Amino acid sequence: MVKNFTTFLSIIIASSLLISCINEEPKQIKQEKKESNLKTDKVEAFVGFAFLNEKKDSLVSLAVEDEKIKPEAATHAIIENKITPIDFSVTKPESESSNGRQTSHNFSNNGGTFFSLKEQIKEGDFALIVNQKFIDQNQILPFKKINKETNEQIKLKIAKQYNRKISQSSTLAELNNKNKAQINITLFEVKNDSALAVLTYLHNDQLITLDFPAKYDEMSTWRVDDGGVFDFENLQLLSIFQSDKSIKIATVFWGAEGYNLNFYESVDGVFKNIAEAYGYSAPL
Numbered sequence: 001m002v003k004n005f006t007t008f009l010s011i012i013i014a015s016s017l018l019i020s021c022i023n024e025e026p027k028q029i030k031q032e033k034k035e036s037n038l039k040t041d042k043v044e045a046f047v048g049f050a051f052l053n054e055k056k057d058s059l060v061s062l063a064v065e066d067e068k069i070k071p072e073a074a075t076h077a078i079i080e081n082k083i084t085p086i087d088f089s090v091t092k093p094e095s096e097s098s099n100g101r102q103t104s105h106n107f108s109n110n111g112g113t114f115f116s117l118k119e120q121i122k123e124g125d126f127a128l129i130v131n132q133k134f135i136d137q138n139q140i141l142p143f144k145k146i147n148k149e150t151n152e153q154i155k156l157k158i159a160k161q162y163n164r165k166i167s168q169s170s171t172l173a174e175l176n177n178k179n180k181a182q183i184n185i186t187l188f189e190v191k192n193d194s195a196l197a198v199l200t201y202l203h204n205d206q207l208i209t210l211d212f213p214a215k216y217d218e219m220s221t222w223r224v225d226d227g228g229v230f231d232f233e234n235l236q237l238l239s240i241f242q243s244d245k246s247i248k249i250a251t252v253f254w255g256a257e258g259y260n261l262n263f264y265e266s267v268d269g270v271f272k273n274i275a276e277a278y279g280y281s282a283p284l
Helices: 001-025 103-107 134-137 152-162
Strands: 047-052 059-062 078-079 082-092 112-117 126-130 142-150 168-174 182-186 194-203 206-215 235-242 247-254 258-265 270-280
Touching: 047 103, 047 258, 059 270, 082 142, 082 235, 103 152, 112 270, 126 235, 142 235, 152 182, 152 194, 152 206, 168 235, 194 247
Parallel strands: 206 270
Antiparallel strands: 047 059, 047 126, 059 112, 078 082, 078 126, 082 112, 142 168, 168 182, 182 194, 194 206, 235 247, 247 258, 258 270
């Protein structure tokens, strides 16, 4: 009788612990939680990421937040700020002979959803894959890539916004519109161990910011093995869009071991991360 009671009591305690674990609050994640952007309903705008092969006639999708796309969700690719139609080819797993890199040299060995390009592409390594609804809702903004020091007036505006001394600032792009909107990247001086770089979109008096805060480390601050340096050349613009409500930008951020593809949308003067994918590309 005592043995049976002990067994029953053990079951009750184990059940209580299990329920406690299930109800336990998840650990806080420093990164902002992103709402899933992978919509397969053709009524909703869709955006994903892909990289091209060496011939630039095919592309393969990259998983966004570990979610895979359905082929029917993507009808066009946007490469170097230009739209081109695509056709679904095949979805397949990664080959056993793959070296694990998401690069053009290992293209055919990758797993994912493959598409062919209907038009010849001469430039570009990455693509946004979208549907017609995305194209209807977002106007592509042409821009010219440049690399020059940000003018003093704009630097003063940025420094005042952050109340922080600027170490370096460069203009990455100028938009081909009437008022010549600019995109700049600014690096601030390190405060104690607080490092900060900021991407800014400036159009007339409109300033939209994207912060890259980090704890300073002489080995790896923003990216693995970056030596504590934010290399402006490693952050590149892929496309810029404007909708009725916001400005959107797509970027690639290179590191020693791989690259991040991001799609941002402006909300109340700040760029919010809407979708992100990572590719491993460490040198062999």
